[in-house]
Amino acid sequence: xxxxxxxxxxxxxxxxxxxxxxxxxxxxxxxxxxxxxxxxxxxxxxxxxxxxxxxxxxxxxxxxxxxxxxxxxxxxxxxxxxxxxxxxx
Amino acid sequence: xxxxxxxxxxxxxxxxxxxxxxxxxxxxxxxxxxxxxxxxxxxxxxxxxxxxxxxxxxxxxxxxxxxxxxxxxxxxxxxxxxxxxxxxxxxxxxxxxxxxxxxxxxxxxxxxxxxxxxxxxxxxxxxxxxxxxxxxxxxxxxxxxxxxxxxxxxxxxxxxxxxxxxxxxxxxxxxxxxxxxxxxxxxxxxxxxxxxxxxxxxxxxxxxxxxxxxxxxxxxxxxxxxxxxxxxxxxxxxxxxxxxxxxxxxxxxxxxxxxxxxxxxxxxxxxxxxxxxxxxxxxxxxxxxxxxxxxxxxxxxxxxxxxxxxxxxxxxxxxxxxxxxxxxxxxxxxxxxxxxxxxxxxxxxxxxxxxxxxxxxxxxxxxxxxxxxxxxxxxxxxxxxxxxxxxxxxxxxxxxxxxxxxxxxxxxxxxxxxxxxxxxxxxxxxxxxxxxxx
Numbered sequence: 001x002x003x004x005x006x007x008x009x010x011x012x013x014x015x016x017x018x019x020x021x022x023x024x025x026x027x028x029x030x031x032x033x034x035x036x037x038x039x040x041x042x043x044x045x046x047x048x049x050x051x052x053x054x055x056x057x058x059x060x061x062x063x064x065x066x067x068x069x070x071x072x073x074x075x076x077x078x079x080x081x082x083x084x085x086x087x088x089x
Numbered sequence: 090x091x092x093x094x095x096x097x098x099x100x101x102x103x104x105x106x107x108x109x110x111x112x113x114x115x116x117x118x119x120x121x122x123x124x125x126x127x128x129x130x131x132x133x134x135x136x137x138x139x140x141x142x143x144x145x146x147x148x149x150x151x152x153x154x155x156x157x158x159x160x161x162x163x164x165x166x167x168x169x170x171x172x173x174x175x176x177x178x179x180x181x182x183x184x185x186x187x188x189x190x191x192x193x194x195x196x197x198x199x200x201x202x203x204x205x206x207x208x209x210x211x212x213x214x215x216x217x218x219x220x221x222x223x224x225x226x227x228x229x230x231x232x233x234x235x236x237x238x239x240x241x242x243x244x245x246x247x248x249x250x251x252x253x254x255x256x257x258x259x260x261x262x263x264x265x266x267x268x269x270x271x272x273x274x275x276x277x278x279x280x281x282x283x284x285x286x287x288x289x290x291x292x293x294x295x296x297x298x299x300x301x302x303x304x305x306x307x308x309x310x311x312x313x314x315x316x317x318x319x320x321x322x323x324x325x326x327x328x329x330x331x332x333x334x335x336x337x338x339x340x341x342x343x344x345x346x347x348x349x350x351x352x353x354x355x356x357x358x359x360x361x362x363x364x365x366x367x368x369x370x371x372x373x374x375x376x377x378x379x380x381x382x383x384x385x386x387x388x389x390x391x392x393x394x395x396x397x398x399x400x401x402x403x404x405x406x407x408x409x410x411x412x413x414x415x416x417x418x419x420x421x422x423x424x425x426x427x428x429x430x431x432x433x434x435x436x437x438x439x440x441x442x443x444x445x446x447x448x449x450x451x452x453x454x455x456x457x458x459x460x461x462x463x464x465x466x467x468x469x470x471x472x473x474x475x476x477x478x479x480x481x482x483x484x485x486x487x488x489x490x491x492x493x494x495x496x497x498x499x500x501x502x503x504x505x506x507x508x509x510x511x512x513x514x515x516x517x518x519x520x521x522x523x524x525x526x527x
Contacts, residue, residue, distance in 0.1 A: 011275035011407065018414050025421040033483065033501060035422060042418045049411055053404055058298035060306040062285060063332055071332045076285070076308055078294045 009052045018045040153227035160232070164223045169195065169234060171219070173211045184210070188219060188234065196233040197221070203237050208351060209250035217241045247347050251354055254381055263363050263385055270368045270387045272400060273336045275407065278305045279400055280335035280367070282325045285310040289341040289372070289393035296397035304401050307335055312352075313342040319355035326361045337400055338365060340382055341372040341393045353380040362386055372396035471503040478509075489514050 171188035182201030390396035
């Protein structure tokens with residue numbers, strides 16, 4: 001996977017981070033201050049993940065490659081009735 | 090039948106063909122039944138009818154041509170059932186073979202353009218039905234069937250081709266279950282290799298929009314049936330791979346005949362899937378149709394909709410995950426400071442319950458709840474002017490007798506620590522403690 005995919009927050013990664021935080025909080029070797037800082041970071045993960053779920057609105061794009069090999073993802077209207085025999089176009 | 094009669098052109102007495110005897114348009118001309126003996130003494134003035142005398146012998150070409158017309162006129166295209174023997178591709182690409190049953194055999198030829206439409210060459214001994222036109226090949230004088238299509242019993246040719254490729258891929262280890270990669274549970278962008286006008290794409294988009302509007306769909310258009318479709322599918326997949334933004338790729342098309350779905354059984358598609366660095370889901374045709382693409386993909390879904398359901402979880406499920414994680418986070422912090430009874434932590438645990446009841450539906454609620462969690466976290470409480478006394482090891486000091494006269498401790502306030510020494514201690518009046526437990 002290339003970096004191009006990393007603009008949106010990665011829900012799974014956020015959940016992974018949160019799990020680490022919970023695990024570290026569970027250990028007893030933390031000062032309260034550290035614990036509070038971790039807690040704060042956990043809240044941040046939750047907020048980012050929530051934002052991700054609330055974002056976007058079912059975007060559909062079509063990938064077009066130019067003769068020069070450049071890519072473009074252009075908005076795509078999904079036909080809402082039978083588009084005829086497959087393959088056309 | 091009269092045993093003495095020897096017809097030249099008519100049906101032989103024991104000819105089994107039921108269709109020929111009465112309706113034959115080119116039935117023997119009336120003169121053909123003239124007894125052969127008549128040819129012994131030709132009449133000089135009038136040439137004898139063709140074939141009735143050495144002088145009027147019919148050229149081979151003409152006889153064969155007449156025979157060809159007779160045979161072709163009698164049958165047209167027919168399905169002929171038998172067993173394939175001596176299947177032999179020629180350099181030209183045409184294939185020669187025989188069909189036979191217990192008592193008879195028939196020479197057959199299948200021209201290259203027709204052979205190319207077969208999924209696989211039939212194996213010797215395979216029981217098939219061949220569709221073609223019985224004819225006579227004049228140059229050799231041979232009676233043969235010009236075959237246009239071959240169907241083996243139970244879609245045998247397709248199965249043969251399928252099994253062959255499957256065995257080849259298996260031998261390379263490409264069907265090894267250990268190769269299967271996990272499908273990401275929350276993909277941000279889903280690549281879809283399919284026809285941009287097909288029903289499969291519509292089904293997938295509908296499911297993604299309903300369940301997970303936060304996910305984006307990136308379509309890579311291709312032909313999904315007919316000539317060149319396998320190459321088109323492989324190229325569309327490669328395009329998504331090179332673009333590189335998808336977390337998972339679905340290859341799909343709706344239902345159809347085994348021929349319609351065939352592109353997904355082609356080696357070029359299988360190779361492209363195996364080479365794909367991103368996890369793949371194959372959803373081709375209906376539940377009963379299993380293709381090579383299904384075998385090499387990381388996951389097989391029975392239908393396009395099912396593929397979409399497999400690839401995106403319901404938003405509500407993820408929100409439940411968030412809620413439960415929020416609960417766990419609060420719990421673990423609370424446990425961490427179990428002995429303390431600071432208001433902040435009680436507030437945090439109360440928040441847990443509130444989140445469960447308030448964060449019920451979609452947009453914005455969860456974010457707001459996370460914001461509230463933040464506001465009510467111990468840090469928020471400190472910000473509002475509360476302080477927490479801690480000993481040197483960071484343990485919370487909550488009772489008078491935990492402070493040693495003359496000992497040191499620190500007060501954690503919102504932006505730092507105050508280093509303190511205990512001058513003296515005194516128990517609070519009962520009423521104060523009661524007030525604290527509000």
